[in-house]
Amino acid sequence: MTVVNGRARDQGIEEIIGTLLRTGVILAALVVLAGGIFYLARNGSSPAHYGLFRGEPSDLLHVAAIVRDAVRLDSLGIIQLGLLLLIATPVARVAFTVFAFAYERDWTYVVVTLIVLALLLYSLGAWHVF
Numbered sequence: 001m002t003v004v005n006g007r008a009r010d011q012g013i014e015e016i017i018g019t020l021l022r023t024g025v026i027l028a029a030l031v032v033l034a035g036g037i038f039y040l041a042r043n044g045s046s047p048a049h050y051g052l053f054r055g056e057p058s059d060l061l062h063v064a065a066i067v068r069d070a071v072r073l074d075s076l077g078i079i080q081l082g083l084l085l086l087i088a089t090p091v092a093r094v095a096f097t098v099f100a101f102a103y104e105r106d107w108t109y110v111v112v113t114l115i116v117l118a119l120l121l122y123s124l125g126a127w128h129v130f
Contacts, residue, residue, distance in 0.1 A: 013100045017093055024089030028082045035070075035078030042075060056080075091120050 059065040060080045069077025094117045101109040 009104070017096060017100075020096060021089060021093055024085065024092060028086035028089065030082075031085055032079050032082030035075050035080075035082055038073065038078060039075035087124065091117070091124070094120060 057076070059069060060076060063084065066077055066080045066084060070081040071077075094113060098110060098113045098117060101107075101113055
C-alpha cells in the first residue's frame with residue numbers, strides 16, 4: 001500500500017470511527033427496540049392516561065440503577081440503557097480519537113481532543129441530575 005502524506009492511515013482511522021459510530025447506533029436501537037417490545041408485552045393492554053404526566057422513576061436517573069434494572073429485564077430500564085448507549089456512542093468516538101491522534105503523535109490535537117472529552121464528560125456528569 002502506498003501512503004501519500006499519511007492518507008491511507010487516516011482513511012483507516014476514519015473507517016474505524018465510522019464502524020464505531022454505526023455499531024453504537026445500531027446496538028442502541030436494538031436495545032431500545034427490545035425494551036419497547038418487553039414494555040408493550042407487559043403493559044400494552046393497559047389504558048393510557050394522557051391527562052396525567054408522570055416523570056421518570058427515580059431508579060432511572062442513575063447509571064448503576066439503570067444497568068441493574070436492565071439486568072432484571074425491566075422494560076423501562078432496558079429502554080433507558082439503550083438511550084445511554086446512544087449517548088455514549090459519540091463520547092466513545094471522541095475517546096478513540098484521542099488515541100488515534102496519540103498514535104499519529106499529533107500532540108496538539110491530543111490536547112484539544114482531551115479538552116473536548118473532558119467537557120463532554122463534565123456535561124454528562126451526575127452533578128447535573130439534581
